[in-house]
Amino acid sequence: MTLPDTLNRPELAKDAAAPARMELRGIAKGYGEPWERTEVLDRLDFDIEPGKLTVLVGPSGCGKSTIVNLVAGYDRPDTGKVMIDGRPVRGPAHERMVVFQESALIPWQTTYENIVFGPRLRGDLSGVRLRLAAEQLIDRVGLADFRDKYPAQLSGGMQRRAELARALINNPRVMILDEPFRGLDAMSRQLMHAAFLGLFEAEKRTGLFVTSELDEAILLGDRLIVLSNQPARVRAVIDVSLPRPRSTAMLDSAEAYEIKRAAMELLHEEALRSFVGGSQASDLLLAHTRRR
Numbered sequence: 336m337t338l339p340d341t342l343n344r345p346e347l348a349k350d351a352a353a354p355a356r357m358e359l360r361g362i363a364k365g366y367g368e369p370w371e372r373t374e375v376l377d378r379l380d381f382d383i384e385p386g387k388l389t390v391l392v393g394p395s396g397c398g399k400s401t402i403v404n405l406v407a408g409y410d411r412p413d414t415g416k417v418m419i420d421g422r423p424v425r426g427p428a429h430e431r432m433v434v435f436q437e438s439a440l441i442p443w444q445t446t447y448e449n450i451v452f453g454p455r456l457r458g459d460l461s462g463v464r465l466r467l468a469a470e471q472l473i474d475r476v477g478l479a480d481f482r483d484k485y486p487a488q489l490s491g492g493m494q495r496r497a498e499l500a501r502a503l504i505n506n507p508r509v510m511i512l513d514e515p516f517r518g519l520d521a522m523s524r525q526l527m528h529a530a531f532l533g534l535f536e537a538e539k540r541t542g543l544f545v546t547s548e549l550d551e552a553i554l555l556g557d558r559l560i561v562l563s564n565q566p567a568r569v570r571a572v573i574d575v576s577l578p579r580p581r582s583t584a585m586l587d588s589a590e591a592y593e594i595k596r597a598a599m600e601l602l603h604e605e606a607l608r609s610f611v612g613g614s615q616a617s618d619l620l621l622a623h624t625r626r627r
């Protein structure tokens with residue numbers, strides 16, 4: 336009888352349980368034919384630390400979702416490497432799950448059916464174990480009363496929570512979230528933050544979170560990666576050392592305020608650059624803004 340690889344090699348089994356580290360090194364990525372090419376990422380380097388939530392913030396259209404696609408393995412960089420625990424990422428895998436802004440729930444399946452769909456299809460969890468895992472996750476995202484409802488019967492916030500549960504049931508080593516709460520009203524967003532913080536802080540799973548909201552970035556993240564305009568490079572790395580468990584009240588602290596001010600200044604500069612396209616007017620505008 337052959338044992339599964341992880342049983343033969345205990346160091347691998349241990350590794351699989353430990354939070355993953357991801358590294359992006361010298362990444363460049365562009366789209367289009369050579370004569371009309373858009374360079375979207377350029378010499379991009381950053382780490383996604385194990386057990387931490389790394390948050391990408393950057394101007395609209397700078398290439399955040401392009402980075403998500405590379406980290407998820409949906410796409411390959413033109414140059415450079417994306418690595419997980421020192422191994423190159425060669426394609427999508429269940430160890431790296433993505434939650435997008437758009438709902439990907441299957442409309443004719445209930446919350447429960449949506450959550451168990453993937454593992455059931457692949458046969459990697461079944462029977463009582465699958466049911467227990469799904470029920471537990473449904474509880475943890477606060478959807479117990481909506482277990483048997485269809486997506487159209489859920490609010491936007493509930494749909495996002497169902498999606499979180501649907502990704503988490505795969506027990507991924509890295510959770511990747513691309514503006515998952517964009518478009519929600521303020522109250523739903525607040526509920527999402529509480530639910531997300533609860534899930535993240537219980538497990539400290541390695542995470543990459545994309546947002547354009549600085550308050551959200553500071554409330555949730557351990558580290559902010561502030562991106563430049565397109566082609567995106569890392570403008571600044573800002574550590575958020577607010578204690579955990581986090582609460583919204585912490586956004587009123589001096590540290591949160593200082594991080595927000597610093598990040599805002601950088602993003603403002605980048606927005607101005609893109610607005611006036613590097614012309615002399617841009618320099619004038621920048622000089623003017625800095626003085627104020």
Ligand SMILES: Nc1ncnc2c1ncn2[C@@H]1O[C@H](COP(=O)(O)OP(=O)(O)OP(=O)(O)O)[C@@H](O)[C@H]1O
Nearest residue numbers: 366367373375393394395396397398399400401402
């Ligand atoms: N598959 C593709 N083919 C061609 N161009 C693309 C493709 N994907 C993205 N782009 C271009 O790359 C640039 C960056 O897009 P991307 O979606 O990564 O930005 P973003 O920062 O996620 O934007 P947003 O803030 O709107 O979410 C844009 O100019 C976009 O038009």
Ligand SMILES: [Mg+2]
Nearest residue numbers: 399400401513
């Ligand atoms: Mg995007």
